[in-house]
Amino acid sequence: MHNQTLENPVRTMHVKTIEWLDDSNKVRLIEQTKLPQELEYIETDDYQVMCDAIRRLAVRGAPAIGCAGAYGVAIGALSVRDNDFGVFRAELGRIMDELRATRPTAVNLFWAINRMEKVLDQYHDVNLAIDALIQESKTIQEEDIAMCRKIGEHGASLLSDGMTVLTHCNAGSLATGGMGTALAPMYVAKEQGKNVKVFADETRPLLQGARLTSWELMANGVDVTLICDNMAAIVMRKGWVDAVIVGSDRIACNGDVANKIGTFTVAVLANRFGIPFYVAAPTSTVDPNVATGDDIPIEERASEEVAGFGSCRVGPESVKTYNPAFDVTPHDLVAAIITEQGIHKPPYDFSFLK
Amino acid sequence: MHNQTLENPVRTMHVKTIEWLDDSNKVRLIEQTKLPQELEYIETDDYQVMCDAIRRLAVRGAPAIGCAGAYGVAIGALSVRDNDFGVFRAELGRIMDELRATRPTAVNLFWAINRMEKVLDQYHDVNLAIDALIQESKTIQEEDIAMCRKIGEHGASLLSDGMTVLTHCNAGSLATGGMGTALAPMYVAKEQGKNVKVFADETRPLLQGARLTSWELMANGVDVTLICDNMAAIVMRKGWVDAVIVGSDRIACNGDVANKIGTFTVAVLANRFGIPFYVAAPTSTVDPNVATGDDIPIEERASEEVAGFGSCRVGPESVKTYNPAFDVTPHDLVAAIITEQGIHKPPYDFSFLK
Numbered sequence: 001m002h003n004q005t006l007e008n009p010v011r012t013m014h015v016k017t018i019e020w021l022d023d024s025n026k027v028r029l030i031e032q033t034k035l036p037q038e039l040e041y042i043e044t045d046d047y048q049v050m051c052d053a054i055r056r057l058a059v060r061g062a063p064a065i066g067c068a069g070a071y072g073v074a075i076g077a078l079s080v081r082d083n084d085f086g087v088f089r090a091e092l093g094r095i096m097d098e099l100r101a102t103r104p105t106a107v108n109l110f111w112a113i114n115r116m117e118k119v120l121d122q123y124h125d126v127n128l129a130i131d132a133l134i135q136e137s138k139t140i141q142e143e144d145i146a147m148c149r150k151i152g153e154h155g156a157s158l159l160s161d162g163m164t165v166l167t168h169c170n171a172g173s174l175a176t177g178g179m180g181t182a183l184a185p186m187y188v189a190k191e192q193g194k195n196v197k198v199f200a201d202e203t204r205p206l207l208q209g210a211r212l213t214s215w216e217l218m219a220n221g222v223d224v225t226l227i228c229d230n231m232a233a234i235v236m237r238k239g240w241v242d243a244v245i246v247g248s249d250r251i252a253c254n255g256d257v258a259n260k261i262g263t264f265t266v267a268v269l270a271n272r273f274g275i276p277f278y279v280a281a282p283t284s285t286v287d288p289n290v291a292t293g294d295d296i297p298i299e300e301r302a303s304e305e306v307a308g309f310g311s312c313r314v315g316p317e318s319v320k321t322y323n324p325a326f327d328v329t330p331h332d333l334v335a336a337i338i339t340e341q342g343i344h345k346p347p348y349d350f351s352f353l354k
Numbered sequence: 355m356h357n358q359t360l361e362n363p364v365r366t367m368h369v370k371t372i373e374w375l376d377d378s379n380k381v382r383l384i385e386q387t388k389l390p391q392e393l394e395y396i397e398t399d400d401y402q403v404m405c406d407a408i409r410r411l412a413v414r415g416a417p418a419i420g421c422a423g424a425y426g427v428a429i430g431a432l433s434v435r436d437n438d439f440g441v442f443r444a445e446l447g448r449i450m451d452e453l454r455a456t457r458p459t460a461v462n463l464f465w466a467i468n469r470m471e472k473v474l475d476q477y478h479d480v481n482l483a484i485d486a487l488i489q490e491s492k493t494i495q496e497e498d499i500a501m502c503r504k505i506g507e508h509g510a511s512l513l514s515d516g517m518t519v520l521t522h523c524n525a526g527s528l529a530t531g532g533m534g535t536a537l538a539p540m541y542v543a544k545e546q547g548k549n550v551k552v553f554a555d556e557t558r559p560l561l562q563g564a565r566l567t568s569w570e571l572m573a574n575g576v577d578v579t580l581i582c583d584n585m586a587a588i589v590m591r592k593g594w595v596d597a598v599i600v601g602s603d604r605i606a607c608n609g610d611v612a613n614k615i616g617t618f619t620v621a622v623l624a625n626r627f628g629i630p631f632y633v634a635a636p637t638s639t640v641d642p643n644v645a646t647g648d649d650i651p652i653e654e655r656a657s658e659e660v661a662g663f664g665s666c667r668v669g670p671e672s673v674k675t676y677n678p679a680f681d682v683t684p685h686d687l688v689a690a691i692i693t694e695q696g697i698h699k700p701p702y703d704f705s706f707l708k
Contacts, residue, residue: 036670199676202660202668204558204582210661210669218670226675228558228660229584230616234652234681237618262584264591265619272622298588306556306582307564310666314556315564316390316572320579322553327588 061175415529525601
């Protein structure tokens with residue numbers, strides 16, 4: 001474990017959320033549960049530490065969890081290095097199951113581990129398999145990095161010098177293996193020498209904006225102002241916001257966008273003030289089997305999240321709450337959907353992805 | 355001090371936020387800083403306890419502070435009962451100044467104390483003055499109770515059985531000497547046998563909705579569901595909200611309404627979904643010297659409120675924030691303004707109040 005206080009925040013372009021260390025064959029990742037008070041890293045060659053990190057949300061965000069799962073398989077393989085391939089294969093199968101069980105609803109986790117397993121199944125030699133698995137896990141992150149950068153480049157073409165962007169939740173580098181999705185345009189714009197500022201919604205109930213987005217933007221040297229979700233309207237009315245960029249958890253064929261609760265409100269406000277509302281997400285977020293947002297199920301989460309704030313209980317005992325984790329922004333409010341492939345404009349029709 | 359746990363909440367119509375006790379010549383008020391975890395009362399004949407209660411926000415909300423100030427003068431007068439009127443008058447003058455200094459920006463506090471002082475100045479006998487001051491302080495609350503009830507009656511005429519109302523912040527009985535302003539229509543509707551439900555926005559950053567509104571509605575037997583501010587859109591989209599009723603801190607002649615930050619967002623959302631957005635407030639809230647909302651100054655408060663809640667710090671150290679305490683809802687989004695005088699509909703012109 002390394003400790004680095006925020007007095008000397010990382011001023012390089014990107015916070016490295018997760019990375020493979022070639023010298024030691026270990027994985028290094030940010031302990032996100034300690035953010036934003038402390039920047040602490042986990043450095044491990046123990047797949048069970050990785051299982052635990054995924055379970056505790058020390059690493060979160062779909063693409064980042066995918067990378068973590070793949071690296072978990074790689075360090076798992078190193079730990080069961082055994083001359084007999086059958087024993088090795090059986091043991092690694094058990095490890096992959098253990099990794100899959102850490103977050104049963106994380107699609108990217110399964111996708112990454114299954115991809116690792118396909119590589120594994122091409123080998124019958126332990127050492128060759130291990131080398132290939134390490135390479136594959138690094139490739140998964142490299143692809144993620146490239147995908148983020150492409151989204152960032154396409155998105156940055158929509159931003160000019162002096163613009164201010166409002167974002168909701170965290171679809172940044174902390175959620176991916178690369179520079180993020182919704183925050184990537186701001187990072188690329190900064191690389192291009194554009195002075196871009198950001199308003200970060202705090203994003204109740206879990207406060208990803210306050211804890212993560214404002215932290216990573218500060219750490220990466222981007223000017224950020226934290227506001228409560230209900231302050232977006234006054235900030236927009238003052239003419240302080242030139243564009244909104246958010247991520248997405250799932251996009252329907254018609255361009256309806258499911259994202260963190262509160263996104264829909266931001267879109268309605270942006271519409272009232274004539275501010276373009278952009279969604280930045282990898283093409284893999286589009287679910288070609290979902291025709292419209294009405295078909296996207298909305299998870300409801302625990303009451304305590306709404307009745308409390310951080311570790312503080314606020315609402316009355318036994319107060320009734322409603323706590324949807326996501327909402328759906330209808331496509332008519334979405335000015336463009338930015339993917340690694342380019343900028344999609346309305347009318348949206350992603351059925352070609354079927 | 356009396357303790358009453360929430361296991362047996364008050365099921366009468368109104369939580370009694372503040373009242374004069376004739377038997378003991380004391381004031382009894384809810385210790386609101388303990389809400390919603392505990393319902394505790396302060397019972398005192400010590401004006402300094404009252405000063406402290408106002409300062410600590412144990413009593414808050416403009417009309418309730420007015421009542422507290424008036425009662426503070428009454429118990430202050432009782433405590434300096436002295437045969438010499440000159441000594442009595444001088445000492446009570448000092449007490450009134452001490453009460454005024456507790457919340458220098460509370461207009462109602464000054465209004466109530468000045469009204470008490472005018473009564474005082476009609477007397478030259480200590481005992482007669484004390485009787486008149488006690489009577490005046492009770493009259494101030496009685497007028498407040500009547501004003502709230504009239505707002506409630508007018509507002510309830512807009513509500514029918516089975517309706518659900520969304521509200522923001524706390525403009526309820528806890529903020530007044532009576533049944534509140536924005537919540538009064540729901541209380542009167544309930545008395546009328548109408549089954550009315552409420553969604554309460556938690557109201558970041560100070561969470562008055564979570565701490566106070568949801569508590570008082572529960573305590574008064576009204577069905578309430580607490581949501582985060584950013585969930586209003588999904589709740590409206592599901593067709594679960596029939597009307598919005600909020601209070602106001604200041605209303606301009608043209609009907610622009612200043613109220614707790616977040617109100618404007620609710621109004622924009624209500625507009626999108628065709629839900630009537632009502633403001634309920636006493637006529638005294640209208641400032642006839644303010645032509646439009648642009649002329650209403652917006653207080654900015656401490657950064658810590660946005661970066662955390664209470665003792666829970668969430669945002670990064672030294673994160674930049676923006677923290678406006680109020681926003682202005684433009685009159686075109688306001689379906690009606692409910693006062694004790696009746697229901698005002700657009701186009702608004704309150705210049706007759708000059």
